Structure formats: C-alpha cells, structure tokens
Amino acid sequence: LGVRVFAPATVANVVCGFDVLGFAVNEPGDEVEMRLTETPGVVIKKITGDDGRLPLDAAKNTVSASVQHYLQHINRLDVGVEIELHKKMPIGSGLGSSSASTVAGLFAINKLMGDLLTPKELVPFAMKGEELACGYGHADNVAPAILGGFVLVRSYEPLDVISLPTPAGMYAAIVYPEVDVPTKDARQMIRSKVFLKDAVTQWGNVAGLVSGLFMNDFDLIGRSMKDVLVEPTRSILIPGFEEMRNIAMENGAIGFGISGSGPSVFALTKDEETAKKITKAQQQHLHKININSKAYVSSV
Numbered sequence: 124l125g126v127r128v129f130a131p132a133t134v135a136n137v138v139c140g141f142d143v144l145g146f147a148v149n150e151p152g153d154e155v156e157m158r159l160t161e162t163p164g165v166v167i168k169k170i171t172g173d174d175g176r177l178p179l180d181a182a183k184n185t186v187s188a189s190v191q192h193y194l195q196h197i198n199r200l201d202v203g204v205e206i207e208l209h210k211k212m213p214i215g216s217g218l219g220s221s222s223a224s225t226v227a228g229l230f231a232i233n234k235l236m237g238d239l240l241t242p243k244e245l246v247p248f249a250m251k252g253e254e255l256a257c258g259y260g261h262a263d264n265v266a267p268a269i270l271g272g273f274v275l276v277r278s279y280e281p282l283d284v285i286s287l288p289t290p291a292g293m294y295a296a297i298v299y300p301e302v303d304v305p306t307k308d309a310r311q312m313i314r315s316k317v318f319l320k321d322a323v324t325q326w327g328n329v330a331g332l333v334s335g336l337f338m339n340d341f342d343l344i345g346r347s348m349k350d351v352l353v354e355p356t357r358s359i360l361i362p363g364f365e366e367m368r369n370i371a372m373e374n375g376a377i378g379f380g381i382s383g384s385g386p387s388v389f390a391l392t393k394d395e396e397t398a399k400k401i402t403k404a405q406q407q408h409l410h411k412i413n414i415n416s417k418a419y420v421s422s423v
C-alpha cells in the first residue's frame with residue numbers, strides 16, 4: 124500500500140508576525156512517496172532534487188523523524204515505512220522547504236494509518252521536524268502548509284493555531300535570490316530583547332494585518348506590513364533588498380518583505396498581472412548585480 128503526497132511552500136512571518144503568521148502558496152512544494160513494509164521501522168529509500176544535501180539517516184531527516192514521532196504517538200512502532208522524498212523547491216530559501224517535506228510525510232503516514240489524526244493535530248509533529256531542521260520548533264511554516272491559506276499561531280504553549288480568511292484575488296510575487304541563508308543562522312542574528320516602543324509598533328501592525336484580512340482591506344494590510352524588529356537585521360543578508368522593495372511598491376504591491384528567514388522576498392498584490400510584473404523587474408535587477416534567482420507567482 125502506498126501514497127504520494129504534495130505539500131506546498133509557505134511564506135512565514137508575513138513581515139510583522141515573526142513566528143506567528145504565515146500563508147501557503149500553490150507552488151513550489153515537495154512530494155513524498157510512502158509505502159508500508161513488513162519490516163518495522165522508518166527508512167528513507169531515496170531523495171531526489173536535493174543535490175545530496177539532505178540526510179538519508181532516518182533519525183536526522185525531518186520527514187522520517189516526524190513520521191517516527193507520529194508512529195510513537197499512535198503506538199504503532201510495529202509499522203514498517205519506506206519513504207521517497209522528491210525535493211521540488213530550493214533548500215535554505217526561506218520558503219519553508221523543510222516544512223513542505225515534513226508536512227507531505229505526515230499527511231502520507233496519516234493517510235496510510237486511516238486518517239487517525241485531523242490536519243490540525245498533525246501540527247505538533249511537523250514542529251518536531253522544524254526543531255530538527257533549524258533548532259527551534261516554530262509553526263508559522265508548518266501550520267499553513269497543513270491547513271492552507273493564512274494562519275495565525277496565537278500561542279505555542281499551549282499550541283493554538285487559527286485559520287484566517289484570505290481576501291479574494293490576492294497573489295504572492297516571490298523571488299528567491301540564489302544565496303544561502305540557513306534559518307538556523309538567520310535566527311541567531313536576531314536581538315532577543317526589544318524596546319517596548321518597538322513592541323507596540325509591531326503588535327499594532329500584527330493586529331492591523333489580521334484585521335485587514337478579515338475586512339478585505341488591502342490598504343490596511345499594506346500599512347501593516349512593516350517590521351521594526353527582525354527585518355532591519357536580516358535584510359542585510361539579502362542582495363538587492365531595498366531595490367526589490369522599491370520595485371515592488373512602485374509597481375503597485377500591497378506590501379513587501381522577507382519570506383521566512385530569507386533570502387526569498389515576497390510581495391502581496393491584488394492580481395496576477397501585477398505579481399508577474401514585479402517578479403520580472405526584481406529578477407532583472409538581481410541579474411544586473413550578478414545574482415541568479417528564481418521566481419514564483421501564486422494565488423494565496
């Protein structure tokens with residue numbers, strides 16, 4: 124018995140919501156093929172598309188480790204599982220690459236076990252995968268990869284994940300400048316203490332963004348897409364960041380920022396055409412400064 128599952132890339136943080144906001148896109152994403160075997164234990168059979176960068180060791184790979192964790196939880200360590208992971212998106216890109224693989228794996232095992240858990244109940248298992256990948260089990264990639272659309276992680280302890288509405292017609296214009304920014308490093312560089320004044324600005328913006336999603340108010344969403352805590356530090360690692368922001372805003376983006384921990388950037392737009400125009404101009408700029416890039420346009 125076997126299944127093949129796709130899970131999508133995600134844009135975490137959504138500028139002001141560090142570790143608490145994220146949304147899923149249609150593409151890119153990863154695929155997992157999984158089948159049950161007679162021999163107990165979880166085995167990674169094959170990984171494609173990763174240029175040999177991901178571990179085949181089942182204890183170190185985020186997909187197998189979270190599947191193992193799931194089987195332990197449902198008390199089925201007698202089950203044998205073979206996994207093939209097909210990476211179809213860049214690693215270390217800020218687009219929730221590890222989360223897409225992990226979530227595809229968890230959906231696959233849950234399906235093979237007869238949908239014992241609800242999608243929401245899979246979130247903590249996927250967070251274990253994030254912990255393995257970058258040292259901290261943040262949920263702002265895995266929760267939207269599992270639930271789709273915009274998601275708020277209201278609380279981590281206890282975990283409280285809320286699906287938010289997505290205004291009709293919204294598109295994401297994503298550009299990945301091909302430089303490596305591992306999430307682990309990008310997390311270590313952030314200040315752990317903040318000024319109250321900055322915190323006030325930040326939570327005002329988070330509340331504004333969430334309100335804008337509920338009210339279908341693109342202008343309010345755009346005004347709220349500001350980050351005074353994390354972006355000033357992380358944007359330094361992203362080539363052409365300010366120029367890409369200018370290109371996005373001059374071409375009619377609702378807002379612009381870093382996707383996850385970078386180096387990918389994203390803009391939200393009111394239509395597909397604007398999103399395409401923005402990614403094209405941003406890629407042209409990156410090309411001028413000798414940085415290769417990939418672009419994705421997706422409805423949100």
Ligand code: HSE
Nearest residue numbers: 135142261263383384
């Ligand atoms: N919230 C996480 C971070 C997302 O910004 O570090 C990583 O993609």
